[in-house]
Amino acid sequence: GAVVSQHPSWVICKSGTSVKIECRSLDFQATTMFWYRQFPKQSLMLMATSNEGSKATYEQGVEKDKFLINHASLTLSTLTVTSAHPEDSSFYICSASRDRWTDLEQYFGPGTRLTVT
């Protein structure tokens, strides 16, 4: 159990366009979902935390107007990169967690590689 999927697994878009990445918990209800960004051979940097039905909480330095996060249900969160630029090219990873009091583990999706040309 505790499987998280991401779609698409890779995407190429043109500079100035927007792209949406989906994160789904397939066999559990995710109270909280997280979005990370990872550059090649570097660590994961937390971008934002979202709870179902609430506005996302963004980490310092992350542009909330550029990286729109929606957590519309207990199984789906989306990250939309608006007006993408080449510097937004990266590997984006989501994770999901259940109720913290029963299971504090974060379950990670397989990631989405975004290339902006």
Added chain:
Amino acid sequence: AQTVTQSQPEMSVQEAETVTLSCTYDTSENNYYLFWYKQPPSRQMILVIRQEAYKQQNATENRFSVNFQKAAKSFSLKISDSQLGDTAMYFCALEYGNKLVFGAGTILRVKS
């Protein structure tokens, strides 16, 4: 602020040998959790082992064990009987307030 430091960018080990990956951290919290994650070339994050700070006993999962020194804020990972499939990037992570802070990672290469 919570920080996690992995001072070994890359390590290599012969198949069947034992290797230890280092991790130190800093936190002002008393209750927290520590994790080791593995990220193979597929880039899927895989939980290797976790340790609750309130537990004195070191966690063990098959060939993987940790040496948790709370006073020294040290959390090293020992991999015994290394296998080729252990080749991956390993991240140490500190959990506080439902957030994970990751170290920079250590690339481990297992050689045949």
